[in-house]
Amino acid sequence: MDREYGVRGTPGREQFEKEAEAFILGAVLKEARLSRGLTQEQLAEKCGTTKAYISKIENNLKDVRISTLQHIVKKGLDGQLLLSFQF
Template sequence: MKTLNKDIMTFDEFKDNEFGLPGTPVRESYERESEDFILGVILKEARLSKGMTQEQLAKKCGTTKGYISKVENNLKDVRLSTLQNIVENGLNGHLQLSVQL
C-alpha cells in the first residue's frame, strides 16, 4: 500500500499556515487582494473571449487602454459604476454581484 506524503496540504491549510486564520488582519488583506486579482483575470479573459484588445475595449466604454491594463493587472482599484460600464458597454455583458455573510 502506498503511503501518503505528509507534507502535502490543501490550499485552505496552506492559506492558514501562510496568512493566518480567517478573520486575522493579514488573512483579510490576502483575501481582499486575491479578489482584486481574480476580478482582473475575469475581465481579461472576458475581453479575450470577445477577441478584443485593451484599446478596443477602452474605446467602447469611454476610458483609456492604460486604465484597462491597470484594472486587469490589479494596479488600479475600480469603482463599481466603472466596472459596470466596462462589463455592460464594453463587453456587452451583465454584471452580477453577490454578498456573502
C-alpha cells in the same frame, strides 16, 4: 491558508483576501475581453476610458468602483455585471 496567511479577520489574511479578489476580478475581465476578440485599446474605446486603465484593472494595479466596472461590462463587453454576497 490559515497557517500561511492567518485566520479570517487577521490583518494578514484580510490583505490576502483583498488582493486575491482584485486578482480574480482582473483575470475575469481579461478573459471576457479576450473571448470577445478585443484588445485593451478596443475595450477602452468602447467604454470611454483608456487602455492604461483597463491594463491596470487586469493586472491588479488599480481598484475599480462597482459603477465603473458595471459601465465597462455593459458598454465595453455588451454584458451584465451580476454580484453575489457570501457570508
